[in-house]
Amino acid sequence: MGRQPCCDKLGVKKGPWTAEEDKKLINFILTNGQCCWRAVPKLAGLLRCGKSCRLRWTNYLRPDLKRGLLNEAEEQLVIDLHARLGNRWSKIAARLPGRTDNEIKNHWNTHIKKKLIKMGIDPVTHQPLHKKASQGGSPSTSLPESDDYRFQLPETDGSVPTAESSSPPENFPNEELQLLENNVDNDPLMNCFWGDEVSSPLIDGSWKFPSTEDSRIPLWEENYSWLVDYQEFGIEDLGYGCFETTMEISDRH
DNA sequence: AAGAGGTTCAACCGCTATGTT
DNA sequence: AAACATAGCGGTTGAACCTCT
Known part of the structure; x- marks a missing residue:
């Protein structure tokens, strides 16, 4: 039934x-x-x-x-979170005030995925694409030359959680939290976000993204x-x- | 100008998790 | 403990829009 x-x-x-x-x-x-x-x-x-x-x-x-497209800081945060959480869009969205899981999922599939591939990063594993290729055959892509390659996960215990493994760790969400917290100290951006959730710069609205004035988080009345x-x-x-x-x-x- | 192909994103579907009886 | 109800999640779809030829 x-x-x-x-x-x-x-x-x-x-x-x-x-x-x-x-x-x-x-x-x-x-x-x-x-x-x-x-x-x-x-x-x-x-x-x-x-x-x-x-x-x-x-x-x-x-x-x-x-409303509107994710700005650079948000995009970077999504990438970092995706590296740690995989396709758990709602959990990722929970860390981006004013953004929905659907929005982030769409943005990932339409923009970020392509961006990462272009940079030679596997959007699934967040590892350089050439690693995969060199294991299985001739490399089709190479590592990006720019210093902007910063999506490599901080080392934890050496085992990198694969982003797309849709099956969560055994004792999720405890492990999720542990994973996240373990990485906070190694990543200034993450430190900023995880450090104090309540006073998170994204949440209090006063924080300005470094790139442009326009990219500040608008007040929700706006x-x-x-x-x-x-x-x-x-x-x-x-x-x-x-x-x-x-x-x-x-x-x- | 038009139409073919590609892209975007709102909305739907089916499943799982959680709560209630 | 089992059955059912509801909420929530992630994958997928398809219409609208855009770009290229």
Whole structure:
């Protein structure tokens, strides 16, 4: 006997969300908070399944989301985290405030992967590609000549966790944490991020990335402007009061 | 200008983990 | 302990968009 489907397939709408649907979902979540996604579509008057609503909210409508491409620092962090965690996108996303696992996964597959390959780094193992090639045959790629080759993992106990091994270590997540913590001291960037999660520069919003002024993490109220400006939303509709509501809601969980 | 091929990313699917009864 | 419900995760898909010829 299989599980019940997450929703009644009949009469459930699929495909891109309309502005009207977004509005309904936002209004509902801001009023009632995030609870029981299965019930959300019915209560919000949406012909979607709960799963779809949750995805839409977490990946697109959440007010604390940053928008736009990942900047260099974020990209570097994703690479470092991927080297340690593999394809655990949600865990990686948890370390990048305002970014979603879906966004990071997409960015990895479309940008970072290619970048690494171009640099002669295997995006799966984070090891130089030529190592693999020389083991199996003639090298097709060579190590990058630039000093920018900095994705090599810091040595731990000599055994490098392979990123793509989708099966986590036996006693994950303890081992995950151990792995991460072991590497913090060896990596200034990681040190910065892991050192104190609460006052992490990415989180407090005051931290500026070294490259450009534009790459600073915007305040999330700024992020929300796209929503406030959203064709059908007046500021009265959502109101800044609702931000507090959202925060209270998320605090409750 | 057009259409073929490539790229991007929002959304879906199926599975697993976790919580509840 | 078992069965079920729900949330969350990661892989995949496909439509829209972009670039090249």
